[in-house]
Amino acid sequence: MLRDAISNDWFTIFLMLGLGLITVSKFLFTHRFKDFLVLIGNSKYLKIYARDQKFIDGFDALLFLNGVLSISIFAIIGYGAFVNPSAFNLNQFFKLLFGIGILFLIKVLLERLIASLFDIDELIDSYVFQKTTFKNYIGFVLFPINCLLIYTLEPTKVLIHTIIGLIILINLIGFITSFKNHQKLLINNIFYFILYLCALEIGPYLILYKLIIDFNA
Structure with a gap:
């Protein structure tokens, strides 16, 4: 029996859309999808696919769309x-969805622009790929969590805090992995990297927090 929830019909439509995006990514990129599933604790995916990254990547695009949907829900x-x-x-949901999507896209474009300006393309391109991969993984993990919160579990404050903690943990794992993989490059460009973190890592999340808080205004 479904838990009583607000607008389950709309949530169901968007969840089905997210499921469709995940299914298409698995169908079109079967081998890559299997490697993606074991991303945590296994650097195989990052080592293999970082070499083949493109400016527009079909697999990343599908999971990015699912991630924006999952984060918005x-x-x-x-x-x-x-x-x-x-x-x-x-x-209001479409405004939130659009805002999060545009924020992430602008952030990636600015990162690549800054990389070109400071001549650290090799460092930032690889870092952005790994960071985007972990963000896509968060969207993938949030999909079943959202299903449980909508249809089964009561979204209490403790539970929401726990899930936020899980998201932060995955982000932290991604950051540590990127730092370990590019430790030498980061140390050689530490000043620029600190500027990058302040401008394009901390700032956008403050904007996202403000966007979520004000979306019902």
């Missing part, structure tokens, strides 16, 4: 648990 669930459990507003 989780943001609404979390907002409802902490702030205001109001009725689902489709217009």
Whole structure:
């Protein structure tokens, strides 16, 4: 029996869309998808596919779209648990979805622009690939979590905090992995990398937090 939830119909539509994106990525990139599943604790995926990265990659694009969907759905669930459990507003959801998607895309473009300006393309391109991979993995992990929060589990504050902790942990693993893989390059360019972290790692998340807090305004 489904748990009573606000606007399960709309959530179901967007979850099915996310499932469709994951299914298509598995169908079109079967071997790569299997390597992607064991990303945590296994650097095989990063070592193999970092060499073949493209500016527009079909596999990453599909999982990126699912990630934006999953993060937006989780943001609404979390907002409802902490702030205001109001009725689902489709217009506001699309604004949130668009805002998160544009924020992530602009961030990647700025990262590549800064890499070109400071002549650290090799460092940033590989770092961006690994960071994007872990963000896509977060979106993949959030998909079943969102299903449970909508249809089975009550999204309590403790549970939402636990899931946020899991997201931070995956991000931290990704950062440590990137640092270990590029330790020499990072040390040689430590000043530029610190500037990069302040401008394009911390700043965008503050903007995203503000976006989520104000999406119901």
